[in-house]
Amino acid sequence: MYEDLARRCLDGEVRAVARFVSLxxxxxRRAYNAMSAFASTMGKAQILGITGPPGSGKSTLTDKLIGYFRGQEKKVAVIAVxxxxxxxxxxxxxxxxxxxGHAVDPGVYIxxxxxRGQLGGLSKATAFAVRVLEAAGYDIVIIETVGVGQSEIDIVKVADTVVLVSVPGLGDDIQVIKAGIMEIGDIFVVNKADRDGADRVVREIRAMLETQAALKRGKSPSAGPDTLALRSAELLHHGQTGAAPSSQIEQIEAEELPPVMKTVAETGEGVPELGARILSRFEGDRLSGALESRRLSSIKAQLKDIAAWQLLDLFADSGGDGRLDSLAEAVHSRSMDIYGAAKKLTATLVKGEQA
Amino acid sequence: MERKIRVIVAKPGLDGHDRGAKVIARALRDAGMEVIYTGLRQTPEQIVQAALQEDADVVALSILSGAHNHLFPRVVELLKEKGAEDILVFGGGVIPEDDIPFLKSKGIAEVFGPGTPTQTTVDFIKTHLKRS
Amino acid sequence: MSDSEKLKAAVEAWSAKADKAAARYPERKKAFVTGSNAPVNRLYSPLDTENKDYLESVGLPGEYPYTRGVQTTMYRGRLWTMRQYAGFATAEESNARYKYLLAQGQTGLSVAFDLPTQIGYDSDHALAAGEVGKVGVAIDSLEDMETLFAGIPLDKVSTSMTINAPASVLLAMYIAVAEKQGVSADKLEGTIQNDILKEYIARGTYIYPPGPSMRLITDIFAYCSAKVPNWNTISISGYHIREAGATAVQEVAFTLADGIAYVEAAIKAGLSVDDFAPRLSFFFNAHNDLFEEVAKFRAARRVWAHIMKERFGAKNPKSLMLRFHTQTGGSTLTAQQPENNVVRVAVQALAAVLGGTQSLHTNSRDEALALPSEDSVRIALRTQQILAYESGVAETPDPLAGSYYVESLTDSIETGVLAYIRRIDDLGGAVKAIEKGYIQQEIQDSAYAWQMDVEKNERIVVGLNKFQVKEASPKGLLRVDPVVGERQVAKLAALKAKRDNLAVKDALAALKKAAEGEDNLMPPILSAVKAYASLGEICDVLRNVFGEYRPSVMF
Structure with a gap:
């Protein structure tokens, strides 16, 4: 049944794809084992991550991007988490x-x-669902997720290109994109750019990107996010008063920095430019080899996750849960220290020892 | 991991009264189901595509405009065309009792009138799922 | 001891006694609440209202802040307008129904349109399949509108039209029909609902995004203040907000917040507040909790008067008056034992009259089952007539004023409303709050809480979760003949064949140009209508320029 289902996925059959993703x-586990059928199609699609805060218009932007990619003769799948x-x-x-609007287009799958329990993160199945959609012949797979908690960190592990969406008027603008997640964005979008304050958000993002790049150059290797935010604010201050930027910043060449683009998803304004940029970014990364190294590190990260899940499965299968109870008792009654108890537990897994 | 029941909650036709659909969506979520809410003004074609792509077990339709005799059977018909008879379809809204036999003969599993407790709907889904 | 101290002592003694009695014979419920879950005390006394300055907070009928009503003698002068919402299938059938209602003593017309018309689709649009003529009359062009009002002199009736997103088009058609009857626009009386914000919030028949929708509305304000001065250009509606599950406080708060947004938009468009504010009207719901509903109407008038005077600096007393239409609550009707609905409607209608409504629609008993039949509509209208002519409640203005309970409820609703308005102001106003899904979310929370209360039997709905009987399915429900759709499509095709299509093309091109610019859109819409351009053609031009609204869902 599983092999047959996998074959039907390769034929692009919608119901089979849908079923496989559910499994x-x-x-x-049999579905996971049957994934080997998709080895030959792995890496064929461009995996695009779109993330941003609630209310930034990600879904509408995704909708418009689907339209653009369809115009480029590409088949598009969307996973919305x-x-x-x-x-x-x-x-x-x-x-x-x-x-x-795209629900009845046979070239679009949503x-x-x-x-499912991944607190604030992507569903565990996401990375695998991507492989199924790729096998079914979709040229672009978009993963759209709200940028809170863990999900924007997860998304880099899966996506080839990450678009970070932000929007004016969500309160304290500088907080919209937290310093820590600036690094994951390949392309920055300020959506609803017809609103007041859009240019300010663009300036703020640029300032943060520039500061980040400066820090990366080793000027201040110990700088944490706090310093980064501080520097950004400083930079912004300079920008607003028209003072010359500091010499540190001058050295940065603008081309290195990810682009900050403006869109109005509701009317489609700026969407063709964004779509073209997404496609050219992917081509560029492919030619430069950046794509391969990124995918390799994605595989590493995923591999670690999977290994950890497998260990947990193994743990449960080998009666680890029962063993857990007795060890917890022991720690609770102070007859064993917690570190030693944990060691004993992991030994169960490594040696396959039964409780 | 456990298997989750996936339900499409859709409003075919043009009426915008979605209080019932939204209350049902919440109740199904609170009963542990995954609800895909497709919103207003859905054509039968859109609803069926959503059901297929989302691997839904159930399609729940709500309508208050009186267009049910036209739109409900169309959804079932299209599902059949796609070989998806195993998706459970039921409806709710302002639907005269006299229309129910007709709708059932067209493959609508049940019709819930105004005032139906949400628990009734939850139980109905759990006992009538066509897929394991 | 002063009088007040004496009273305080007496009330304290009474409370002690009541506590003791409750300890021995427990009260029916642990907590008593209104229909909207507001707490109800064991006792209300002069102590609850003693800190209020009567003239300032309650005042006299017809005087600021209009708590007791907007007319000086209220129904002693003229009864409220009895206005039953009706419109079925085709223009011919609706026309016959209107003539019947006028003959039965109804004093104003109220037109219900079918859903394709409300969303700006012609009857031959793919999405119109199965919907044509279902919840109201199908209007595709001026030709249908001419049939709808044939033989009804438009200078003799006032007509209310439940139309929102395409309100300009239907108003233009009405003006054009009147012109053909030889009635000039300044003689026309009536109302268009024209309230797009509540469509986004609760009713769902929107077309364009908020920006251009607000422009269409302010264009109507400007046009009518010059050309159709007796027309109520908007009916700011809480009705559907309440139907979607809002509480009484939310109904008033979100409606007035919408009202503020319209006033701000009109001022921003260059109108002066006293030019359009007297033509603003409101539309509320009436539910079963009699005293809370009466208090709601009183609080709404007071809050609005303050807003218009203090926030917008309106000078004309008419700008400060909240005039409103009421419809009894459709969502309170049960499909079970539908005859009981007659009683519910009577209580709700009573609340509206005691609350000082300007016009009233009473629902028909079978509305939870299907569209109302003629018999049911007559009973609903008779309910109003019994209130007006037999009950005595219309003989003096605001008869519940001074009730400690009602005055206290009025104050607490006002407090709740003001808190919501502040919150919405903080979010950047009603349009922003809607875009963020805040208002919708608040309503959904209330709707869900209500449903759960009913399911847990914490709220009793007679015949639904208590006092049920086994009953046979009702007979004689009104049905719309499915061939109506085909007939309407054929009529439209025939019109398109015989009209001057070149003139239509020119008129639509002119409309497009105006939409892309900043001119008032009413004149080009009127020209297009007169050239027999269809409703769908006109709305499509605007769709292409303005785009379409897509809601944000939140749960």
Missing amino acids: LEDGD DPSSPFSGGAILGDRLRMQ RSLAS
Whole structure:
């Protein structure tokens, strides 16, 4: 059944693809084993991550980008990830709503995933679902997720290109893109750019990118995010008063920095430029070899995650849960220290020792 | 991992009264299901594509405008065309009792009128799923 | 001891006694709440209102802040307008229904349009399939509008049209029909709903995004203040907000917040507040909690008067008056034992009249099952007539004023409303709050809480979760013949064949140009309508220029 399903995915059959993704979500190991059928198609698609705060218009922007890519004769799949309810485990997934214009286009596949217990992160199945969609012949796979918590960090592990969406008027603009996540963006977008304050957000992002680049050059290797934010604010201050930028900044060549682009997703303004930039970025990375090294490090990161999940599975399978109870008892009654108890537990896995 | 029940909640037709659809969506979420909410003004074609792409187990339709006899059967028909008869389809809204036999003969599994407790709908889904 | 001290002592003694009694014979419920979950005390007394300056906070009927009503003698002068919302299938059938209602003593017309018309689609649009003529009359062109009002002199009736996104087009058609009857626009009386914000919030028949939608609305304000001075250019509606599950406080708060947004938009468009504010009207719901509903209407008038005077500096007393239409609550009707709905509607209608409504629609008992039949509509209208002529409640203005309970509820609703308005101001106003999904979310939370209360039997709905009976399915429900759609499509095709298509093309091109610029859109829409351009053609031109609204969903 699984091999047959995998074959139908390779034929691009929508129902098979949908089913296969569900099996991955449900953690069906036979489905994971059947993934070997997709070895030959791995790496064929461009994986695009789109993330940003709630209310930044990601879904509408994604909708418009689908339109652009369709115009370029590309088949497009979208995975939209929303959080599961921590209370019931259920979810309401509403991103599809804004992409319904493409619902009946056979060259577009849209799938909503609930994060299923990955607190604030992507669903575990996301990275694998991507491989299935790629196998089904989609040229571009977009992963759209709200930028809170872990998900924007997760997205770099999966995506070839990451678009960070921001928007004017979400309160303290400098907070919109936190210093720590600047690094994951390949392309920055200020959406709803017809609103007041759009240019200010653009300036702020540029300032942060420039500061970050300066820090990366080793001027201040020990600088943490706090310093970064401080420097950005300083830089911004300079920008606003028209004073000359500091010599440190002057040395940075603008070309190195990720572009900051403006869009108005509702009307489609700026979308063709963004779409073209996304495609050219991918081509550029491919030619320069950056894509390969990025994918390699993605594989490394994923491999670690998977190994950890497998260990947990193994742990459960080998009666680890029972063993956990007795060791916890021992720690609680102070007959064993917690570090030693943990060592004993891991030994169970490594040696395959039974409890 | 457990298998989650996935439900499309859709409003076919043009009426904009989505209080019932939204209450049902929340209740199903709170019962542990994954609800894909497709919003207003959905054509039967859009609803069916969503059901296929989302690997839905259930399609829940809500309508208050009186266009149910036209739109509900169309959804079932299209699902059949795509070989997806195993998706459970039911409806709710302002639907005269006299229309229910007709809708059931067209493959609508159940019709829930105004005042139906959400728990009834939750139980109905759990006991009538066509897919394991 | 002063009088007040005596009273305080007496109330304290009473409370002690009541506590003791409650300890022995427990009260029916742990907590008593209104229909909107506001707490209800065991006792209300003069102590609850003693800190209020009567003239300042309550005042006299027809005087600021209009808590007691907007007319000096209220219904002693003229009864409220009894206006039943109606419109079925085709223009011919609706025309016959209007003539029937006028003959039955109804005093104003209220036109319900079908959904394709409300969303600016012609009857031959793909999305219109199955919807044509279902919830109201299908209007595709001026020709249909001419049929709709044939034999009804438009200078003799006032007409209310429930139309929002394409309001300009339908108003233009009405003006054009009147012109053909020889009635000039300045003689026309009536209302268009024209309230797009509540469409985004609760009702769902939007077309364009908020920006251009607000422009269409302010264009109507400007045009009517010059050319159709007796027309109510907007009916700012809480009705649908309440139907979507809002509480009484939310209904008033979100409606007035929308009102503020329209006033601000009009001022920004260069109008002076006293030029358009007297033509603003409101539309509220009436639910079952009699006293809370009465208090709601009183609080709404007071808050609005303050807003217009203090926030917008309006000078004309008419600008400060909140005039409103009421419809009884459709969502309170049950499909179970539908005859009981007659009683619910009577209580709700009573609340509207005690609350000083200017016009009233009473729902028909079978509305939870289907569109109302003629018999049901008559009973609904008779309910109003019994209130007006037999109950005595219309004989003096605001008869519940001075009730400690009602005055206290009025104050607490006002407080709740002001808190919401502040919150919405903080979010940047109603349009921003809607775009962020804030208002929708608040309403959904209330709707869900209500549903759960009913399911847990914490709220009793007679016939639904208590006092149920086994019942046969009702007979004789109104049905719309499915061939209506085909007939309407054929009529439209025939029109397109016989009209001057070159003139239509020119008129639509002129409209497009105006939409891309900043001119008032009413004149080019009127020209297009007179050339027999269809509703769908006109709205498509604007769709192409303005784009279409897509909602944000949040749960």
